[in-house]
Amino acid sequence: MNSLNKKIYSEIKKFNTIYIARHIGPDPDAICSSFALRESIKLTFPDKEVYAIGASVAKFKSFGPMDKITSLDKNALVICLDVPDKKRIDGLNIEEYKNVIKIDHHPFIEKYGEIELINDQVGSASELVLDLINETKLKINTNIAGNLFLGMVADSNRFLFHPTDAKLLRKVADLIEKNKLNIQKLYTKLYERPISDVRLMGYIAENLKVTKNGFAYIELDEDIINSFNADISSASNMINDFNNISEVYVWVFVTNDPTNKNYRINIRSRGPIVNEIAMKYGGGGHKFASGVRTTDKEIILKLLDELDKLCKEYKNKTVN
Ligand SMILES: [Mn+2]
Secondary structure, X not given: OOHHHHHHHHHHHHOOEEEEEOEOOOOHHHHHHHHHHHHHHHHHOOOOEEEEOOOOOHHHHHHOOOOOOOOOOOOOEEEEEOOOOHHHEOOOOHHHOOOEEEEEOOOOOOOOOOEEEEOOOOOOHHHHHHHHHHOOOOOOOHHXXXXXXHHHHHHOOOOOOOOOOHHHHHHHHHHHHHHOOOHHHHHHHHHOOOHHHHXXXXXXXXXXXXXXXXXXXXXXXXXXXXXXXXXXXXXXXHHHHHOOOOOOOEEEEEEEEOOOOEEEEEEEEOOOOOHHHHHHOOOEEOOOEEEEEEXXXXXXXXXXXXXXXXXXXXXXXXXX
16 A cells, blocks of 8 residues: 555645646556546546646557647646656646656656655556556556556566566556456457568668677668558557567667657666666666657767676676
């Protein structure tokens, strides 16, 4: 039991208008946790106005709609999910709001909410929303449960990543059983993809550069992504499909993001700790899954170089 959940619930009760925000370049956990919380609040308090804020992403359309609001009420309650720092909040300037709650599972970066429920030992923001629902009077239905399940599945890479343990699996088993989830259907929703994406994966596999130190990287510019008819967010999320390559400890995708006018650098590791280096370059994230955004090509080169050296050190330590 987390006592903050009771506090968050009483804040939710107080406000009539609630915005649910998440990080830019959303992944399934960010999308699913915000849709689940929106629906749960609406189901529990039908008179409240609850909106999921942020740019919509074509490939997540089947998960539910983003809300388009023309004028935002600065006195509303804002609940930010899955986002540790102000600058990565999508769709609103958090400085303009005084009623802010953060619910997050990334390592702490900065405080921006009056109430902050942070647990970086938990695998997904969706799990934190599930705990919030389980520990308060917030309601759940099959759709909400399905979204929470998918958020947990996605961020844990189908219960592969740390921290996957018996406690989590029991919690998920409970969720499936109580809400009669059709797991096969849900998995298809998450993993079915167009042939264009698979062709782009083929391109990445073919062109990924691998150094002798066990560092791999690829730069995907807009033209290449467009030529495969894919979008930037699916392209950069493909990084998760390149795990467990014998010759690679750390791998990086650099994508050019024309909407945010910067480069998005995704970093994954299956050994060396990468978030400290990511932080040094203005990014952040988890120990083995981090990211950086920058407009500066020089910074990218330095970052790639530093990660290559990190792999070299790691290789020397573990192989010898
Ligand atoms: Mn997450």
